[in-house]
Amino acid sequence: MEGCFSSTFPDMGWQAVRCGAPPKLVMKPQHLTSGNVRTDTDNRVLITGNGYDYAARTGMLTHSAVGSFPSVSGVTTGVVQYSLQINTDNDSNPAACAQFGFSSCKTWQQYVYSSDADEDSSNGFDPVIFIESWVYANSTSEYEAAGCPSGWDAYAGNACVINSEAVRVPLVPVSGIAGVKLTGSATSGGVDTVSFSVNGRAYSVSQRASTVDINKIWRLTEFNIFGNGARTQTVSFNRGSHVTVNVAVNDGTTNAPTCLGNAGKTFEQNNLTRGSCTTFGGASPGISFPQSN
Numbered sequence: 001m002e003g004c005f006s007s008t009f010p011d012m013g014w015q016a017v018r019c020g021a022p023p024k025l026v027m028k029p030q031h032l033t034s035g036n037v038r039t040d041t042d043n044r045v046l047i048t049g050n051g052y053d054y055a056a057r058t059g060m061l062t063h064s065a066v067g068s069f070p071s072v073s074g075v076t077t078g079v080v081q082y083s084l085q086i087n088t089d090n091d092s093n094p095a096a097c098a099q100f101g102f103s104s105c106k107t108w109q110q111y112v113y114s115s116d117a118d119e120d121s122s123n124g125f126d127p128v129i130f131i132e133s134w135v136y137a138n139s140t141s142e143y144e145a146a147g148c149p150s151g152w153d154a155y156a157g158n159a160c161v162i163n164s165e166a167v168r169v170p171l172v173p174v175s176g177i178a179g180v181k182l183t184g185s186a187t188s189g190g191v192d193t194v195s196f197s198v199n200g201r202a203y204s205v206s207q208r209a210s211t212v213d214i215n216k217i218w219r220l221t222e223f224n225i226f227g228n229g230a231r232t233q234t235v236s237f238n239r240g241s242h243v244t245v246n247v248a249v250n251d252g253t254t255n256a257p258t259c260l261g262n263a264g265k266t267f268e269q270n271n272l273t274r275g276s277c278t279t280f281g282g283a284s285p286g287i288s289f290p291q292s293n
Contacts, residue, residue, distance in 0.1 A: 004016070004206075005203070008202075017203075019167060020168060023128060024163075026155070028230055047272075047273075051263075051265075052269075053274070054247075055265075056279075057263075058251035066286075069225075069243055072177060076238050077175055077236070081116055082227060082232075087108070089214075090134070093107040096135060104137075107134060108133075109214040109218075119228050131184075133162050133164075134155075139158075166205060167204070167205050172198055181195075181197045187215060222266065225270055226269055233268055234271060237293055245290075254282055256285050259278075272291035
């Protein structure tokens with residue numbers, strides 16, 4: 001079902017809540033710059049993000065992914081501009097192209113927790129969750145002829161981008177991320193959903209699966225803590241921070257996914273250095289890795 005919902009432990013029954021307007025934030029794809037935005041890829045060994053991140057690749061299509069931080073120590077960084085993102089493949093998706101007027105295209109989807117919906121700390125923080133969907137035309141002439149659909153914004157690289165409605169969620173300081181989980185799911189013919197849980201409460205936003213038909217191609221999943229958009233590309237942890245990242249992926253099997261290096265898809269980043277990646281199968285297959293500074 002499309003819409004916005006919340007639930008409280010131990011009841012855990014979803015109740016409809018009012019949706020907020022789609023955020024104006026854009027969580028850009030990796031390696032793109034605009035205006036006076038500075039990227040830190042020259043120091044790539046010292047950062048995670050902007051393409052330099054681990055990702056879990058499943059053998060079958062991914063139905064859902066859960067991102068969490070099972071171990072966090074030494075972190076004193078508080079309330080700042082940051083995001084949590086589950087990012088899918090950015091790849092060819094024939095099922096989605098015709099609705100946009102493109103003969104061939106790529107699609108990408110991001111499931112996002114943002115500490116501030118307008119990326120402006122001067123007016124306070126407005127934490128939300130939402131889904132950001134992208135389509136890229138492979139043909140410049142087709143892109144120029146068709147343009148982007150109503151409600152979508154044009155973007156560099158023959159791209160169109162749209163944000164779902166949002167739901168307001170609790171503001172979590174960076175030091176508190178051990179208590180959160182972010183979930184993204186995609187269902188053929190149904191809905192795509194982002195869920196966020198913290199302190200015994202859960203929140204979700206769902207949109208039509210046909211928005212970009214990500215369920216047709218999703219096999220790669222990146223999850224991490226990043227900056228909060230183009231103006232705050234990097235979330236900076238205090239020195240001595242240690243964070244373990246866990247990415248559980250569901251492709252309907254018990255098989256361990258492959259852990260791919262330098263397979264991140266988003267522009268945003270953090271100032272932590274990654275350790276070795278571990279894969280695991282079983283009831284909840286996934287990958288795990290430490291990052292610290």
